[in-house]
Amino acid sequence: MLISGDNLAALSALTRRTRGSVMLAYLDPPFFTGRQHDRVERSRDPESGRVVRTSTPAFDDRWDGLDDYLTELRDRVALVRELLAPEGCVVIHVDPKTSHYIKVLCDEVFGPRAFASEIVWRYRRWPAKTPNFQRVHDVLLRYVRDPDVRPKFRQLYEPLAASTLATWGSRKQRAVLDETGRRLRSSTTEEDTPGAPLGDVWEIGIVAPISRERTGYPTQKPEALIERLVQVCTDPDDLVLDPYAGSGTTLAVCHRLERRAIGIDESPEAIRVARQRLEQLGQAPLEERVELAAPRAGRARTLPLAPGPRTRLAG
Ligand SMILES: C[S@@+](CC[C@H](N)C(=O)[O-])C[C@H]1O[C@@H](n2cnc3c(N)ncnc32)[C@H](O)[C@@H]1O
Numbered sequence: 001m002l003i004s005g006d007n008l009a010a011l012s013a014l015t016r017r018t019r020g021s022v023m024l025a026y027l028d029p030p031f032f033t034g035r036q037h038d039r040v041e042r043s044r045d046p047e048s049g050r051v052v053r054t055s056t057p058a059f060d061d062r063w064d065g066l067d068d069y070l071t072e073l074r075d076r077v078a079l080v081r082e083l084l085a086p087e088g089c090v091v092i093h094v095d096p097k098t099s100h101y102i103k104v105l106c107d108e109v110f111g112p113r114a115f116a117s118e119i120v121w122r123y124r125r126w127p128a129k130t131p132n133f134q135r136v137h138d139v140l141l142r143y144v145r146d147p148d149v150r151p152k153f154r155q156l157y158e159p160l161a162a163s164t165l166a167t168w169g170s171r172k173q174r175a176v177l178d179e180t181g182r183r184l185r186s187s188t189t190e191e192d193t194p195g196a197p198l199g200d201v202w203e204i205g206i207v208a209p210i211s212r213e214r215t216g217y218p219t220q221k222p223e224a225l226i227e228r229l230v231q232v233c234t235d236p237d238d239l240v241l242d243p244y245a246g247s248g249t250t251l252a253v254c255h256r257l258e259r260r261a262i263g264i265d266e267s268p269e270a271i272r273v274a275r276q277r278l279e280q281l282g283q284a285p286l287e288e289r290v291e292l293a294a295p296r297a298g299r300a301r302t303l304p305l306a307p308g309p310r311t312r313l314a315g
Helices: 007-019 067-081 099-110 162-168 221-232 247-255 270-282
Strands: 002-004 022-027 034-043 051-062 084-094 115-122 137-144 171-177 183-192 201-203 240-242 260-265 286-290 310-313
Touching: 007 067, 007 260, 022 221, 051 270, 067 084, 067 099, 084 099, 084 115, 084 221, 084 247, 084 270, 099 115, 099 137, 221 247, 240 247, 247 260, 247 270, 260 270
Parallel strands: 002 260, 002 286, 022 084, 022 240, 115 201, 240 260
Antiparallel strands: 034 051, 051 310, 084 137, 115 137, 171 183
């Protein structure tokens, strides 16, 4: 399902309908960049043969200040918590400029015991000219709904380190413990190892300019990243929620992995792109629209964005 409109209104409507039933909520809010983001599409002009770039406003990430940004996010995170199933979890995708504030915010909303992981998504991209270390990671904060309930979690594995393979080969290792349960040494079994249990640093490529999944929507996240979260935190048929749906990456992944999903976005361009993406997968989404009773305070700009595209020749 695709809901267009402000996610605060949509989430409060959902708390009346589906409270306690979301297994995974993935939130990828604007990153406090202070910019407006456009969708850029490239096509070839049939007459001149030149590449034409068309920009359409997608979403606005300008704020009156960090307080406004965090207050708005906090209200939404609190509503998302109400929607989670007891064994469900939320993953909030942010960057290192704000992740420390958002972790404190989530500690307040969920309680510090509900903190489960800080996942570092490490990617490669064109280097920036900066007298600093290249910024090549985002931060994904995972909180469980209830620290006293075992969360849904399917263990995935990654390849063993070369040094481990050299020492132990590809057989499963077993810890040899003393009578107090302290690990004395390792030994190997006859079984093949599935690899090392997946850690919290994930190296996954960004959506490349020539990638088939690229929609041109700004800040689009790779399907492989969301796929991992969905595989670990849900089973087929479980309900996944994405209140900042953008180009519909979460919905597309959930369709492929046979999970039910609800996406929300206030940008007409996002809804258009997500709808088209799902239709291309053979799944026309159910659609709803919600309205906020009163305009949001604390935003530097007015909504909705004018959707008119601007076209210019590239190069
Ligand atoms: C970083 S993008 C999400 C990108 C998405 N994960 C993808 O892969 O395409 C953030 C999205 O949140 C939407 N958004 C921001 N504030 C919102 C709000 N209050 N209600 C609904 N959508 C909002 C923006 O329109 C934008 O599409």
